[in-house]
Amino acid sequence: MAAAFALEKQVAISAVLRACRLTSSVFNKLVTAETVTKNDKSPVTVADYAAQAVINTLLSRAFPQDPIVGEEDAKVLRAPETEEHRGLRAHVVALANDALSPPPTADERAEWGVGASRTADELLDAIDRGMYEGGSTGRMWALDPIDGTKGFLRGGQYAVCLALIVDSVVELGVMGCPNLPVDFLKPDGEKGCLFVAVRGQGAATRSLSSPTLHALTLPPVPASSYQLLESLEAAHSSHSFSALFSQKLGITRPPLRMDSQAKYCALARGEGAIYLRMPTGVGYREKIWDHASGSVLVTEAGGVITDSRGLPLNFGLGRTLGENFGIVAANKQVHARAIEIHLGITLQGIEQDVIM
Ligand SMILES: Nc1ncnc2c1ncn2[C@@H]1O[C@H](COP(=O)(O)OS(=O)(=O)O)[C@@H](OP(=O)(O)O)[C@H]1O
Numbered sequence: 001m002a003a004a005f006a007l008e009k010q011v012a013i014s015a016v017l018r019a020c021r022l023t024s025s026v027f028n029k030l031v032t033a034e035t036v037t038k039n040d041k042s043p044v045t046v047a048d049y050a051a052q053a054v055i056n057t058l059l060s061r062a063f064p065q066d067p068i069v070g071e072e073d074a075k076v077l078r079a080p081e082t083e084e085h086r087g088l089r090a091h092v093v094a095l096a097n098d099a100l101s102p103p104p105t106a107d108e109r110a111e112w113g114v115g116a117s118r119t120a121d122e123l124l125d126a127i128d129r130g131m132y133e134g135g136s137t138g139r140m141w142a143l144d145p146i147d148g149t150k151g152f153l154r155g156g157q158y159a160v161c162l163a164l165i166v167d168s169v170v171e172l173g174v175m176g177c178p179n180l181p182v183d184f185l186k187p188d189g190e191k192g193c194l195f196v197a198v199r200g201q202g203a204a205t206r207s208l209s210s211p212t213l214h215a216l217t218l219p220p221v222p223a224s225s226y227q228l229l230e231s232l233e234a235a236h237s238s239h240s241f242s243a244l245f246s247q248k249l250g251i252t253r254p255p256l257r258m259d260s261q262a263k264y265c266a267l268a269r270g271e272g273a274i275y276l277r278m279p280t281g282v283g284y285r286e287k288i289w290d291h292a293s294g295s296v297l298v299t300e301a302g303g304v305i306t307d308s309r310g311l312p313l314n315f316g317l318g319r320t321l322g323e324n325f326g327i328v329a330a331n332k333q334v335h336a337r338a339i340e341i342h343l344g345i346t347l348q349g350i351e352q353d354v355i356m
């Protein structure tokens, strides 16, 4: 009997690999007109739109009943073209078709929509399949076509992140990190990694260039080597809170800062020992697509993930994690200590002073 979610895993890997090829090919050729600033001032590029079109095309054809919670929508692409973004829609369509058209590999099937081009309307509709509002029951996919768009734009870390959530539980996570070194001890060596986790079946990784997956288990990290993984963007995670937290945990090494869910991948491989994300103020709600695939990866690699108060992440409340406040991911022992320290800082009442 096939393992649970075997087909979903195969489709998700194919979709993420095709999207990773697309994003890598775009990076070197990107020009200003191909980056849009969203209402919340965050950037989105032709590569984000095209990657969402590609992944949603595969999902919609392989699993037509499944709704998708995707970060992007096609509103800007459907609007009349402005001088500022001339050719944006055509470029998204061309990129998506470049990624979809190569014939199916031995692991793919033509029924998933690979090996053929789509019309512009079909691709915009595919992007808009991501507008599902989420919820606590049934199956849904969570997609971040490029997590860490700022990282992508600066040539740093970013991740193509796809997860399957069933009845609020993340069952499958697939992440592609085109700029992550295959061997973290050789930062200048080959780059490009894939991470796959299925709940109850473990976590695994491979380079983007090789088909063989290797099991991944969070290695024990000696206390003297603890290092904090945190966002590069100070606006996304409080660096001053992390500094205080590190001091209380006796961490002397400087934090390892990187964009995107590549932080979860790094953690699962034993880089750093704790991923800490403390909100920089009140009001921002974490999005499910920013944590779904990373959370199942860390759990399946033997780690623990909760919000900063030790509460489980709730993927069943809609497009956001609702009242969850911050993120702490680490191995069991370090995680318990990290929550204690967080509580200690909160009880002392200095939290508000340092997170701003
Ligand atoms: N204010 C605030 N607080 C917390 N998080 C925020 C905030 N604003 C945005 N975001 C989300 O951060 C996502 C990227 O997270 P990172 O930790 O990788 O930050 S950074 O981009 O590396 O700098 C980023 O994901 P992408 O938009 O996919 O890049 C956003 O969803």
Ligand SMILES: [Mg+2]
Binding pocket: 042, 043, 044, 071, 149
């Ligand atoms: Mg974004």
Ligand SMILES: [Mg+2]
Binding pocket: 144, 146, 147, 148, 289, 290
């Ligand atoms: Mg994101």
Ligand SMILES: [Mg+2]
Binding pocket: 048, 071, 144, 145, 146, 147, 148, 149
């Ligand atoms: Mg994104």
